[in-house]
Amino acid sequence: MNLMRRKPILAGIVVLALAGALVYYYGGSSVPSGQAPLDRLTAQNQSDIRNAFNAARDDVRLLVFLSPT
Amino acid sequence: MGEFAGKPVRAFIVWEPVLPTDWAAPSTSALKRVSDSRATQFWDHGRLLSHAMGEHDRGSVVWDYVAVYAAGTIWKEERPPQASYSGGPVVHVTEQVCAAVAQALQRAQHLSQPNSLGAFADRSISLTRRGVSRKTPDLERYLLRSHSEC
Numbered sequence: 001m002n003l004m005r006r007k008p009i010l011a012g013i014v015v016l017a018l019a020g021a022l023v024y025y026y027g028g029s030s031v032p033s034g035q036a037p038l039d040r041l042t043a044q045n046q047s048d049i050r051n052a053f054n055a056a057r058d059d060v061r062l063l064v065f066l067s068p069t
Numbered sequence: 070m071g072e073f074a075g076k077p078v079r080a081f082i083v084w085e086p087v088l089p090t091d092w093a094a095p096s097t098s099a100l101k102r103v104s105d106s107r108a109t110q111f112w113d114h115g116r117l118l119s120h121a122m123g124e125h126d127r128g129s130v131v132w133d134y135v136a137v138y139a140a141g142t143i144w145k146e147e148r149p150p151q152a153s154y155s156g157g158p159v160v161h162v163t164e165q166v167c168a169a170v171a172q173a174l175q176r177a178q179h180l181s182q183p184n185s186l187g188a189f190a191d192r193s194i195s196l197t198r199r200g201v202s203r204k205t206p207d208l209e210r211y212l213l214r215s216h217s218e219c
Binding site for chain 1: 079
């Protein structure tokens with residue numbers, strides 16, 4: 001009887017977790033206001049970051065490498 | 070970045086897939102972690118920069134890493150230039166990063182003041198490197214004036 005009651009709750013938790021994961025991963029990649037749109041680097045446009053870096057040559061600059069999760 | 074509000078500091082954030090859960094580009098909520106308008110964010114799906122910096126296996130992936138560059142540093146080659154400070158994991162080196170940024174800002178400000186000794190010295194060194202002169206008249210005048218003031 002207990003198992004019968006728990007099943008819907010467990011199913012609900014799984015559905016919520018899946019929905020959360022979908023929103024997190026596929027909910028878009030919008031940057032905060034005031035920033036340039038997210039630049040997706042490829043072999044063709046790899047120099048974008050170098051150009052941006054050099055364009056700000058008068059400033060102190062930080063280069064930070066992170067993983068999304 | 071908040072500690073340096075109003076200062077000439079820029080941040081370039083490179084997101085790259087490293088962990089098994091990094092299936093997709095950074096989400097809006099991940100990108101929000103860097104909210105300063107002086108930041109520019111990149112998604113490096115192929116870890117192109119990490120490879121350019123020497124990645125050759127899982128152990129050599131460049132990530133959770135921060136580098137600080139002084140004003141005037143130019144990125145010429147495929148890999149980023151020599152940093153004035155670099156380290157990681159990011160969360161463990163925030164104090165060192167702040168100190169490095171503050172130092173770089175101080176140096177930039179020092180050089181931007183036309184009458185500072187540092188500015189004269191740097192101009193002199195630059196001219197010497199170009200083979201123009203070992204001591205410029207400007208530097209000479211400055212040194213004489215400083216000496217007489219002392």
